[in-house]
Amino acid sequence: MDYFGQLLANGLVLGAIYALTAVAYTLVYGVVRLVNFAFGELFMLGAFLTISLMTSEVQLFGTAVAMPALPFPVAALFAVALTALFGILIDYIAYRPLRKAPRLAPLISSIAVSVVLQSVAQTIWGSEQVHFPDFGLADLDPIVFFDSIYIRVMDVVVMAAAILAMVGLSLFIAYSKLGRAMRASAEDPMAATLLGIPVNRAIAAAFALGSGFAALAGLLYAQSYGFAHATMGFLPGLKALTAAVLGGIGSIPGAALGGVLLGLIEALGAGYIPDGSAYKDAISFAILILLLFMRPQGLLGRPELNSAGAGSLLDGVATVGKGGMQSLLGRLDAGFAWLAGSGARMKVAALAVAIVAGLIIPSDYWLRILTMVLIYGMLASGLNVIVGFAGLLDLGFVAFWAVGSYFTSILFVLVLKQAFGIDAQSVWWLFYVNLIIGGLLSALIAMILGTPTLRLRGDYLAIMTLGFGEIVRIVATNWIGLTRGPMGIPDVPAPFLFGLQVKSPMAFYFVALALTAVILFAISGLVRSYVGRAWVAIREDEHAAEAMGVPTARYKLYAYAVSGFVGGFVGVFYAHYQLFISPLNFSLFENIVILMLVVLGGLGTFIGPFIGALIWVVFLQLALDIPLVQSFPEIRFALLGVILMCLMLFRPQGLAATARVKLTMPGVGMERAS
Amino acid sequence: MSAILSTEAVTVRFGGLEALSAFDFKVKNEAIHGLIGPNGAGKTTVLNVLTGFVRPTTGRLLFAGGEIGGLGVNGIAAAGLARTFQNIRLFGSMTVLESILVGAHLHFHSSPIGLIFRSAAARRAEREMIESAYHVLDFVGLGSSFAGRIATTLSYGHQRRVEIARALMSKPKLLLLDEPLAGMNSHEKTEIADLVCAIRAEGVSVLLIEHDMQIMRSLCDHLTVLNYGKRLADGKPCEVLADPTVQAAYLGRERV
Amino acid sequence: MNAPLTAPVPMPLLEIEDLHVNYGRIRAVDGLQMQVGSGTIVSLVGSNGAGKTTSLTALSGILPLSGGRIRFGGEDITHLAPELRVRRGIAHVPERRRLFPGMSVRENLVLGSYIRHDRHGIEQDIAVMVELFPILGDRFAQMAGTLSGGEQQMLAIARGLMSRPSLLVMDEPTMGLSPKMIDVILDTVQRINSQGTTVLLVEQNAIEAMRLSDHVYIMRLGRIVHQDTGARIDPELVKAFYMGEVL
Ligand SMILES: Nc1ncnc2c1ncn2[C@@H]1O[C@H](COP(=O)(O)OP(=O)(O)OP(=O)(O)O)[C@@H](O)[C@H]1O
Numbered sequence A: 001m002d003y004f005g006q007l008l009a010n011g012l013v014l015g016a017i018y019a020l021t022a023v024a025y026t027l028v029y030g031v032v033r034l035v036n037f038a039f040g041e042l043f044m045l046g047a048f049l050t051i052s053l054m055t056s057e058v059q060l061f062g063t064a065v066a067m068p069a070l071p072f073p074v075a076a077l078f079a080v081a082l083t084a085l086f087g088i089l090i091d092y093i094a095y096r097p098l099r100k101a102p103r104l105a106p107l108i109s110s111i112a113v114s115v116v117l118q119s120v121a122q123t124i125w126g127s128e129q130v131h132f133p134d135f136g137l138a139d140l141d142p143i144v145f146f147d148s149i150y151i152r153v154m155d156v157v158v159m160a161a162a163i164l165a166m167v168g169l170s171l172f173i174a175y176s177k178l179g180r181a182m183r184a185s186a187e188d189p190m191a192a193t194l195l196g197i198p199v200n201r202a203i204a205a206a207f208a209l210g211s212g213f214a215a216l217a218g219l220l221y222a223q224s225y226g227f228a229h230a231t232m233g234f235l236p237g238l239k240a241l242t243a244a245v246l247g248g249i250g251s252i253p254g255a256a257l258g259g260v261l262l263g264l265i266e267a268l269g270a271g272y273i274p275d276g277s278a279y280k281d282a283i284s285f286a287i288l289i290l291l292l293f294m295r296p297q298g299l300l301g302r303p304e305l306n307s308a309g310a311g312s313l314l315d316g317v318a319t320v321g322k323g324g325m326q327s328l329l330g331r332l333d334a335g336f337a338w339l340a341g342s343g344a345r346m347k348v349a350a351l352a353v354a355i356v357a358g359l360i361i362p363s364d365y366w367l368r369i370l371t372m373v374l375i376y377g378m379l380a381s382g383l384n385v386i387v388g389f390a391g392l393l394d395l396g397f398v399a400f401w402a403v404g405s406y407f408t409s410i411l412f413v414l415v416l417k418q419a420f421g422i423d424a425q426s427v428w429w430l431f432y433v434n435l436i437i438g439g440l441l442s443a444l445i446a447m448i449l450g451t452p453t454l455r456l457r458g459d460y461l462a463i464m465t466l467g468f469g470e471i472v473r474i475v476a477t478n479w480i481g482l483t484r485g486p487m488g489i490p491d492v493p494a495p496f497l498f499g500l501q502v503k504s505p506m507a508f509y510f511v512a513l514a515l516t517a518v519i520l521f522a523i524s525g526l527v528r529s530y531v532g533r534a535w536v537a538i539r540e541d542e543h544a545a546e547a548m549g550v551p552t553a554r555y556k557l558y559a560y561a562v563s564g565f566v567g568g569f570v571g572v573f574y575a576h577y578q579l580f581i582s583p584l585n586f587s588l589f590e591n592i593v594i595l596m597l598v599v600l601g602g603l604g605t606f607i608g609p610f611i612g613a614l615i616w617v618v619f620l621q622l623a624l625d626i627p628l629v630q631s632f633p634e635i636r637f638a639l640l641g642v643i644l645m646c647l648m649l650f651r652p653q654g655l656a657a658t659a660r661v662k663l664t665m666p667g668v669g670m671e672r673a674s
Numbered sequence B: 001m002s003a004i005l006s007t008e009a010v011t012v013r014f015g016g017l018e019a020l021s022a023f024d025f026k027v028k029n030e031a032i033h034g035l036i037g038p039n040g041a042g043k044t045t046v047l048n049v050l051t052g053f054v055r056p057t058t059g060r061l062l063f064a065g066g067e068i069g070g071l072g073v074n075g076i077a078a079a080g081l082a083r084t085f086q087n088i089r090l091f092g093s094m095t096v097l098e099s100i101l102v103g104a105h106l107h108f109h110s111s112p113i114g115l116i117f118r119s120a121a122a123r124r125a126e127r128e129m130i131e132s133a134y135h136v137l138d139f140v141g142l143g144s145s146f147a148g149r150i151a152t153t154l155s156y157g158h159q160r161r162v163e164i165a166r167a168l169m170s171k172p173k174l175l176l177l178d179e180p181l182a183g184m185n186s187h188e189k190t191e192i193a194d195l196v197c198a199i200r201a202e203g204v205s206v207l208l209i210e211h212d213m214q215i216m217r218s219l220c221d222h223l224t225v226l227n228y229g230k231r232l233a234d235g236k237p238c239e240v241l242a243d244p245t246v247q248a249a250y251l252g253r254e255r256v
Numbered sequence C: 001m002n003a004p005l006t007a008p009v010p011m012p013l014l015e016i017e018d019l020h021v022n023y024g025r026i027r028a029v030d031g032l033q034m035q036v037g038s039g040t041i042v043s044l045v046g047s048n049g050a051g052k053t054t055s056l057t058a059l060s061g062i063l064p065l066s067g068g069r070i071r072f073g074g075e076d077i078t079h080l081a082p083e084l085r086v087r088r089g090i091a092h093v094p095e096r097r098r099l100f101p102g103m104s105v106r107e108n109l110v111l112g113s114y115i116r117h118d119r120h121g122i123e124q125d126i127a128v129m130v131e132l133f134p135i136l137g138d139r140f141a142q143m144a145g146t147l148s149g150g151e152q153q154m155l156a157i158a159r160g161l162m163s164r165p166s167l168l169v170m171d172e173p174t175m176g177l178s179p180k181m182i183d184v185i186l187d188t189v190q191r192i193n194s195q196g197t198t199v200l201l202v203e204q205n206a207i208e209a210m211r212l213s214d215h216v217y218i219m220r221l222g223r224i225v226h227q228d229t230g231a232r233i234d235p236e237l238v239k240a241f242y243m244g245e246v247l
């Protein structure tokens, strides 16, 4: 009982903090239908600002700076207000220009903002933990309940603040004029404008409020744990997002409930379940998945909102770019359109260029980079099937990749070599068989994981699949017996071709190129047929597709299967190329990177994923040569974030968006079209 | 002529509201059957029940001799019912040709392997469907010049035609049209009315919801009037429209 | 061109000069000229795709112009933000209604009066709307997205009226309404017009529109091809324009 009581109390405090952050997500989601990943970083900012304002001297950019040493409440107030202003600024720079862009563009932009803020914070405050200063309230003796449950006075303050803030906010949103205007702007910005509502201002207000809430949560969190750190916002941010979805995204009481539930589950899970702290995140995600399965709209969400975030991920204005950029982009567009329009000859030419490139590029360094481009391009193509064509925002795609990699590595290293002493060379053909089996295995898992998501829409689906991805990663990390956990699996053999080992970068490049050709051939065969049309129809209007006789559930599963197959297929090759795999290769970040490549290049195009991969991989390498990056390595991601943001601002629908894929079989019945 | 469609005591409740109360009616084979009634009477709800979008609280639906109540939306489409939507629902970012090919989804059977390797059978199926898509485009009065346009950027009236074309592509036995004439001028209305006649001439039965009585009077073989979820009148257009209760509930001045 | 373009308009409230609107390469509105006299009802008719909706959307400031000027009440509003145009007194009931589907009927009405601050007057006007469209009163708490098509249309019109505009712009207000409701709407248009509201109407039912209007513009391929006072226009001519026999 005492133990339970104490866990309960801890869970409530944690829950209150999650709830506050969840409110930020829900609020902004409710107004712009955007999952603003940057709230995790605003959370961190709130903590750092408070600490900086409370001390008399801080280290900024490595030099000491005098500070006002304000008392805690005043410092907290300032921090919240500053962060709120900052939130408005972020909205102005990174999201407002994307208001009419496809729905995924601001999502990517928010990831970029988050990456930038994190590396900037690291540059300013350093990458060490910063201690949270002591102050009067925190030093009081804890209150004791039932003789054995200790609750600190600050914890009571945390809970009180959370309750107060949330009740106030709910009333504000439901009954105030501005609150109503915010909801109206969310439902239909154009209609809201036609009624005289200044939509941009309403949205800015939502960002200010949300950012303030995130900052409040962050500073309370830092106070609770006694420190702040540049990456401290990531996990709580993810948890809060989960909580918001759990409660029904868009609903403020829902966010509060979701936050508290999640806090309790975590505290109790860690306390009672054997190995609980290792698996506690997996447990929260498992519960999330279970709950969403039973209630697709979240605990307190309205069913109608479930369909928000459905519909086209690609919708948006067709014309962007200004002045001089316009003509440049216009030429680019025309190029891509021409590329997409010119049939089989073009493909042969592209392949020829790729082959010649492989033969004449003398540098191993560049061949390795190109091989990475192909690998990421293939992965992004696989994800493109489900996100770009079928319109299901899958954030758990890395799991399929991981399954393929682990399958072949475990088979070759842990089973064949270590248990039976069989040498890779004697079963060289197994690699090729594994490509297929790994693909099929992943496809099967994708269909199994896809089944509970069938009733879900848009962002709910994103969060559920994210949960699956995280569970797979957590299992891979902690199930040491199967995967060797964080140690990873070393010495995966390189593939052989008839007794010759694929060793040189050039050989790997050509294997990757061959696999790419196979993947693209298969995907384009499916997409440019009635299957692809059914997928796109589901993406655009699921109900209408169903009414046309498309069995939408079955076709969604097909999309999962194809996407899973590609993930597993590439995963097998990846393991034999890297020669070493560990759970780190398959993090959520990787998943987001792959998604970003697709969006960057152009959702629903064949060439887009490769263009995205080219930009990403090449930039990551080139940036290492910039002197600034060499002295501040964190800046690399900040630069990347900025570039990403710029690309999104100028090309919200992706660089190759005009290379729109035709959904009819090439060369069939096109005589009359022109 | 036998009935292709009949409902038996269909009731639909939304919370406390009874949108349909023990509604039954029959659509005869190869007929143009009109469904009229005041706004909010439950006409669209009838269509939603027939196509599986809304599950009836009680009642039975019989189509072409079989029960279709439990088939689900795509099962009902496969049984031979196709519809258009009162609020146009076209697939954004798809061309007109691609959109209406989705309507033909039920008639594609090629295997995935056949598609990937573009087998002769798969190519033939695709070619036949594209041919028939162009035919249907001509038939609804759009012509092949619209085939490559993105469907949602057409004007309202043209989008309606695309919707009808998409529904026709499934080769339905019964076509359900929800206010296909809304937003059209008198000239275009007669064009669509002629189109509906031509559709019936091809052997397809049509259930039509529409508020333009001039057109309905001449177009329909049979009219059913709904009011507050109940059947108010049923019969030949001239009889129904002369019925004083119908006039009071539905028709305004000088339109009778 | 067989009609003079210099129409006698009493003190124009709205003047549109040489309006151009493009969607990419498509010229949807191509040199539109029109004037709406204060206190009149003006109709804009034309076949599908003529550019009527595009013109109205540009007038409200939602679509960017590629050329032309718009003057309202003597003021140049060409570059005015859309929400400020509403404050100047323009209310637009858009095509496809654009209600807030997840909000109740009442909230939709209240939002219609966003630019007003007289709480009492707003409540009174809501009561007036319910009197006009009794079914909305029965559905007060229902989500607008679940209303029937005609009910939604009524709500859209009522929401537009809630701002007490000086210029009411309506894009096919009778679409989806029963004959009886069409009478109600057209009577309402006439009544609010007699109370001083200027009305710009896009209507497919040209005969009804002409009966109601002081002035009729016929649009085709993005331009005005004919205009006259409502009473003088020849229905046969209108029909001919629709069918594309005259240009
Ligand atoms: N999901 C729902 N929840 C609550 N009420 C609903 C729902 N769907 C429809 N209704 C109500 O049921 C009634 C019937 O609606 P329906 O759409 O069938 O009318 P209709 O006859 O098609 O009218 P219209 O001619 O205006 O299109 C309406 O009053 C509508 O408000």
Ligand SMILES: Nc1ncnc2c1ncn2[C@@H]1O[C@H](COP(=O)(O)OP(=O)(O)OP(=O)(O)O)[C@@H](O)[C@H]1O
Binding pocket: B152, B153, B154, B155, B156, B157, B158, B183, C023, C026, C027, C028, C046, C047, C048, C049, C050, C051, C052, C053, C054, C055
């Ligand atoms: N978003 C868009 N992108 C490209 N073209 C468009 C877009 N919207 C409309 N158009 C084109 O602009 C032209 C004018 O369309 P508009 O909707 O203004 O016509 P309308 O007169 O309102 O017709 P209707 O009576 O059918 O509503 C049409 O040719 C249409 O195809």
Ligand SMILES: [Mg+2]
Binding pocket: B043, B044, B045, B086, C148, C149, C150
């Ligand atoms: Mg209806």
Ligand SMILES: [Mg+2]
Binding pocket: B156, C052, C053, C054, C095
């Ligand atoms: Mg229009």
